[in-house]
Amino acid sequence: TTLNSSLAAIVRQLRSTPSLLSLASAPSLCLYRPPYGLKDKAQKMAGFLRAVRLSAPRNGSVLAETSNSTELCLRIAHALKATSGAVPRAWMRFHTCAVVGSGGGLAGARMGAEIDAHDAIFRFNAAPVGGPFALDVGNRCAGG
Structure with a gap:
């Protein structure tokens, strides 16, 4: 069609x-x-x-x-x-990314594992990571 x-x-x-x-x-x-x-x-x-x-x-x-x-x-x-400027070669290895803010929309969402599954994770506005928030927002930052 x-x-x-x-x-x-x-x-x-x-x-x-x-x-x-x-x-x-x-x-x-x-x-x-x-x-x-x-x-x-x-x-x-x-x-x-x-x-x-x-x-x-x-x-x-x-x-x-x-x-x-x-x-x-x-x-x-x-x-x-x-x-x-040029893109650093190290950044070229990432095929997927997650962008996480601190608005509270993920509270109770249990999306931590899905977020952590991405190659790169970018967190903005002092978004929480790990600890009591790990199940909702994951443990990783950037490429680590």
């Missing part, structure tokens, strides 16, 4: 999207609009470039949106990649 083929296309796109900015090529970042890429209207991208004091065109002319947008997007992508 049309719905199944649309869902399959979305899944393919998500799987082919690098999980980290520094892993994607600048041209591939300009193929899609957020959240899958950086492509946007020329005015928005030019404003972003001016805001971060990069070399945006300042001659006042507005080029055709397709060519101008592509050029602006590539400038943004190259600038972001240049400032994002």
